[in-house]
Amino acid sequence: MKDERYQYEESPSYVSRREFITISGIVIAILALPAVWIRSAVVKRNNYIRARINGLYRDDTGSKVRVSHGNSGVAKLYKDFAGHPLSEVSEELFHTQSYINRTRI
């Protein structure tokens, strides 16, 4: 039942059926095209990352030193300078001083 407090309203036939279909198609296409572009860019980036991971693993397989604690340079740094991991010197130089928890955003 219509509200008695007004006597006029917009004509429901302002948009014809043909216009409705045309405009709907354009709107949906404009919304869909960027989605397709974003998806293809993400897939391309993921293929690049996958190729890079495979390359790194391949390089790693052929390396003599494959773990950080086996790195003689790092071992020498701790022995001659920083003492041991989590020592005062390494805490001060290698660790961040302040931390804000942003994981709840």
Place this chain on the structure above:
Amino acid sequence: MSKNQSWILKHPWSVRSFHYLLVLSFIPLAITGVVLFFKPFDQLTMNLYMRIHVVTGVILTLDAVAYFIIGFTRVIAFVKRSFSFSANDIKWFSILGGYPQKFLLRKKVAVPPMGKYNSGQKLFGICVLIGGTILIATGWGLWGFPHILPHSMAALFGTLHLVFGWLLILFLLVHIFLGIYMFDDFKAMFLHGKIPCEEAKEMAPLWVEREVVKIER
């Protein structure tokens, strides 16, 4: 208000409820967005602003998606009206709708006849349609899926979010000012949805002539 006054339903309940939620979400989004841009506070406070920005962004998205689905025919009518141009629009922009003359010179100039939306409102409508969609899409990308986006795309999303955010904030200031200035339309949007026929004939003669029909009871 005369009892014999005739009224036109301009903003039905679906439009008004969409607009309420839009106001409740976009104004906090604009304020927190400006704060996030200038970063005047410490990190913890900025983190709080970011959380408000995200929550209100989700509300805006739900509002827009719900209206797009439920009020799809109205969305299509809005697109048609916003993208319908004629020589009257050029005339309207050449005198800026007569507003500067009215506000600065206290002079009333002849304004070409307009439809439901005048040329300035059409421009605003186009910016809201395109800018709003870009803001929602880029906002979700930057917040929800930054780890999935390629670096260049995330940077582009950030730039687009910034540019369209500022554009819509500046347009919003004009929209609020003129919205309150057109007080009958303001009451229609926030209260009862209807405007007097006489007012509509003066402000939107083409709308009354071409789109408004009498209700048969």
